[in-house]
Amino acid sequence: xxxxxxxxxxxxxxxxxxxxxxxxxxxxxxxxxxxxxxxxxxxxxxxxxxxxxxxxxxxxxxxxxxxxxxxxxxxxxxxxxxxxxxxxxxxxxxxxxxxxxxxxxxxxxxxxxxxxxxxxxxxxxxxxxxxxxxxxxxxxxxxxxxxxxxxxxxxxxxxxxxxxxxxxxxxxxxxxxxxxxxxxxxxxxxxxxxxxxxxxxxxxxxxxxxxxxxxxxxxxxxxxxxxxxxxxxxxxxxxxxxxxxxxxxxxxxxxxxxxxxxxxxxxxxxxxxxxxxxxxxxx
Amino acid sequence: xxxxxxxxxxxxxxxxxxxxxxxxxxxxxxxxxxxxxxxxxxxxxxxxxxxxxxxxxxxxxxxxxxxxxxxxxxxxxxxxxxxxxxxxxxxxxxxxxxxxxxxxxxxxxxxxxxxxxxxxxxxxxxxxxxxxxxxxxxxxxxxxxxxxxxxxxxxxxxxxxxxxxxxxxxxxxxxxxxxxxxxxxxxxxxxxxxxxxxxxxxxxxxxxxxxxxxxxxxxxxxxxxxxxxxxxxxxxxxxxxxxxxxxxxxxxxxxxxxxxxxxxxxxxxxxxxxxxxxxxxxxxxxxxxxxxxxxxxxxxxxxxx
Numbered sequence: 001x002x003x004x005x006x007x008x009x010x011x012x013x014x015x016x017x018x019x020x021x022x023x024x025x026x027x028x029x030x031x032x033x034x035x036x037x038x039x040x041x042x043x044x045x046x047x048x049x050x051x052x053x054x055x056x057x058x059x060x061x062x063x064x065x066x067x068x069x070x071x072x073x074x075x076x077x078x079x080x081x082x083x084x085x086x087x088x089x090x091x092x093x094x095x096x097x098x099x100x101x102x103x104x105x106x107x108x109x110x111x112x113x114x115x116x117x118x119x120x121x122x123x124x125x126x127x128x129x130x131x132x133x134x135x136x137x138x139x140x141x142x143x144x145x146x147x148x149x150x151x152x153x154x155x156x157x158x159x160x161x162x163x164x165x166x167x168x169x170x171x172x173x174x175x176x177x178x179x180x181x182x183x184x185x186x187x188x189x190x191x192x193x194x195x196x197x198x199x200x201x202x203x204x205x206x207x208x209x210x211x212x213x214x215x216x217x218x219x220x221x222x223x224x225x226x227x228x229x230x231x232x233x234x235x236x237x238x239x240x241x242x243x244x245x246x247x248x249x250x251x252x253x254x255x256x257x258x259x260x261x262x263x264x265x266x267x268x269x270x271x272x273x274x275x276x277x278x279x280x281x282x283x
Numbered sequence: 284x285x286x287x288x289x290x291x292x293x294x295x296x297x298x299x300x301x302x303x304x305x306x307x308x309x310x311x312x313x314x315x316x317x318x319x320x321x322x323x324x325x326x327x328x329x330x331x332x333x334x335x336x337x338x339x340x341x342x343x344x345x346x347x348x349x350x351x352x353x354x355x356x357x358x359x360x361x362x363x364x365x366x367x368x369x370x371x372x373x374x375x376x377x378x379x380x381x382x383x384x385x386x387x388x389x390x391x392x393x394x395x396x397x398x399x400x401x402x403x404x405x406x407x408x409x410x411x412x413x414x415x416x417x418x419x420x421x422x423x424x425x426x427x428x429x430x431x432x433x434x435x436x437x438x439x440x441x442x443x444x445x446x447x448x449x450x451x452x453x454x455x456x457x458x459x460x461x462x463x464x465x466x467x468x469x470x471x472x473x474x475x476x477x478x479x480x481x482x483x484x485x486x487x488x489x490x491x492x493x494x495x496x497x498x499x500x501x502x503x504x505x506x507x508x509x510x511x512x513x514x515x516x517x518x519x520x521x522x523x524x525x526x527x528x529x530x531x532x533x534x535x536x537x538x539x540x541x542x543x544x545x546x547x548x549x550x551x552x553x554x555x556x557x558x559x560x561x562x563x564x565x566x567x568x569x570x571x572x573x574x575x576x577x578x579x580x581x582x583x584x585x586x587x588x
Contacts, residue, residue: 122298123301126298126302126564126567126568126571127305127564128522128523128525128526128563128564128567129526130526130529131525131526131559131563132305134529134544134545134548134556134560135305135306135309135556135557136312138548138553138556139309139310139312139316139553211423215423215425218425218427219425219529219530222425222427222530223530223533223545223548224548224549234425235425238425238427238431239427242427242431245431245434245435246439249431249435252427252428252431253432253435256424256425256428256431256432259425259428260423260424260425260428263422263423263425264419264420264423267419267422267423268419271419
């Protein structure tokens with residue numbers, strides 16, 4: 001009886017499983033990096049430059065081979081998970097809070113507030129976000145803090161739009177109107193009645209955005225505009241191997257594959273949440 | 284229609300002014316921009332000279348006014364490395380980037396439209412599952428990874444296509460597929476969901492009820508209506524493509540304006556970066572304007588009064 005029930009639950013949540021499995025692997029790698037990595041990710045060994053993975057005839061103990069400075073690719077990729085997740089989660093959190101606050105204000109108060117926020121949204125939508133990120137990073141210079149700022153700065157728009165649309169729909173509902181009639185303060189209405197009801201679609205957006213942000217960080221780091229060059233990140237490890245693609249394919253492709261799996265995980269999770277919460281949402 | 288066009292053009296002009304302002308703000312983001320504008324190793328006297336020449340010793344508002352005046356005349360500054368007007372440098376490489384973007388767009392549509400349409404029509408079939416899975420995979424791939432894998436397979440191993448440069452159509456294949464593949468995933472999913480939505484409408488049921496062949500229902504009724512949101516997506520994806528060109532041009536050593544911008548960052552040639560941001564943003568703006576106008580042609584219900 002219990003087993004069939006479990007099967008049903010699994011069948012109904014098919015997409016959640018690959019998503020959770022993939023993201024759990026990345027999180028474990030990020031949290032336990034010092035325990036899991038077989039080598040120091042920054043330890044250089046000039047006698048072991050660009051060696052292939054151990055299984056393909058490379059030196060023992062270097063499962064995924066070495067990079068142009070003789071560093072262990074596996075260890076660097078494991079440590080790279082830290083930066084990707086950190087940037088993804090923190091940027092999305094900041095962008096989400098800013099976007100939701102602005103979107104809620106625009107939707108709830110309307111008029112001037114709405115006009116200002118929506119002009120900002122329009123304007124930012126007109127500039128491709130990688131362009132804006134490129135310009136800002138070119139001036140500020142590569143650093144973890146700057147990447148997070150840039151990605152938050154370019155990421156708030158989608159939350160603002162979704163939050164505004166949701167508020168517009170919900171503020172007409174009877175339960176909100178009766179709260180207004182009962183004399184509840186704006187803050188109370190927003191926090192007690194509106195916010196809990198607009199959260200589900202925003203959670204879906206945020207999940208997908210974590211993946212998108214990780215991709216964006218990787219692109220910036222690949223171009224040398226991400227975090228400090230010494231920090232191992234998936235984008236910068238791939239960039240280190242770019243000039244040696246035909247000699248040493250593993251340096252660039254392994255971190256790229258790690259990104260693919262991570263973003264696939266967030267996208268699976270996002271799809272599953274969308275089906276649960278809001279099948280009509282298109283993002 | 285004329286009023287709509289005027290309003291839309293007015294909006295475009297406003298956004299262009301805002302883009303120019305952003306480019307100005309960018310330069311001053313980190314405080315005094317002198318270090319961004321002097322060559323490496325300049326002596327203190329040279330730096331003073333350049334500051335004076337560029338007007339950096341004037342108050343900020345005056346600098347802004349002067350900058351805007353010059354920008355509106357098409358003068359976005361001079362490259363520190365090439366000692367040429369930056370706008371010309373960027374525009375010289377503009378056609379190459381547009382060519383790449385056009386190929387990528389074609390790749391995206393050739394992949395995404397058939398996959399999305401068949402998935403929607405045969406919803407939940409094995410085809411749908413595979414196509415949706417592929418689309419999800421496409422959405423999750425970093426561009427640089429896809430490009431490198433294509434180089435390894437079709438350039439290094441099979442030697443079918445060149446892996447760099449821009450000589451002839453063959454050189455455009457791998458970068459075009461890389462950039463187009465980046466947006467094909469999302470577009471496939473959008474085409475699918477738009478068409479599924481249309482297929483659930485009453486007028487489709489009516490068309491079927493009156494005995495129209497399924498092919499007619501699909502081609503005459505469903506696809507036309509689904510085309511509308513898809514055009515919006517294409518407009519939106521064009522802006523993603525221009526951003527994606529930054530990485531693609533870099534991997535393939537493609538001589539477009541995006542590669543120029545990345546090189547300029549490494550050379551600390553900031554005016555070029557600034558001009559690139561302006562040109563790319565204005566391009567996206569113009570494309571979106573065209574997309575909006577195409578709406579009128581596609582949907583006779585829209586009159587824009």
